Amino acid sequence: MDVAAAIRGRRSVRAFKSQDVEQDKIEKILEAGRLAPSANNRQQWKFIVVKDHETRQKLARAAMNQSFLAQAPVVLAACATESQKVMMCGHPTYAIDVSIACAYMLLQAYELDLGTCWIGAFNEEEVKSILCVPKDVRVVALSPLGYPTSWPDARPRKGLDEVACYEAYR
Ligand SMILES: Cc1cc2nc3c(=O)[nH]c(=O)nc-3n(C[C@H](O)[C@H](O)[C@H](O)COP(=O)(O)O)c2cc1C
Secondary structure, eight states: OOHHHHHHHOOBOOOBOSOOOOHHHHHHHHHHHHTSOOGGGOOOEEEEEEOOHHHHHHHHHHTTTOTHHHHSSEEEEEEESOOOOBOTTSOBHHHHHHHHHHHHHHHHHHHTTOEEOOBOOSOHHHHHHHHTOOTTOEEEEEEEEEOBSSOOOOOOOOOHHHHOOSSSOO
16 A cells, blocks of 8 residues: 555544454554654653553543444553653644654554544543553643444545645635
């Protein structure tokens, strides 16, 4: 599968089979995160793989009871191990760096026939407590990982003419 096909085909998946995810596929997905670019190549991230059923249930409760999170056999939690650095442009680097790594992992998962769904609606303090995440580390995103019961239809997107322009903002 080429990159364009993965970008076009990926969907947010919210219903999963109970089928386990092969360890070599999990490692390929983590590898995609590991190879992602980051500001000054600092790579200040940690990806937590959660397979334990009870822990997944707790995470789902901490994520506004989004129960599909626990239905998947694996939950990924993407953390930033440093959150103080601010780029010259004024944006904090950690959320950007970790988000790029997550995007890579979600696309890699799709290539391996695995479904994911970026989860941003969660109580960070609860998630940190469940996963024993140190105080100064931030949890940026969660995602279920598993084989979808089916692939959802594509969600609509704005047209290119609405989201892109040339030479100056208009
Ligand atoms: C930053 C971010 C946070 C999101 N949080 C959630 C969430 O908490 N729960 C959920 O079901 N989907 C969540 N989504 C998934 C979006 O709803 C989804 O990407 C969007 O509707 C487009 O659908 P698609 O991913 O299938 O193309 C989130 C996506 C992003 C990028």
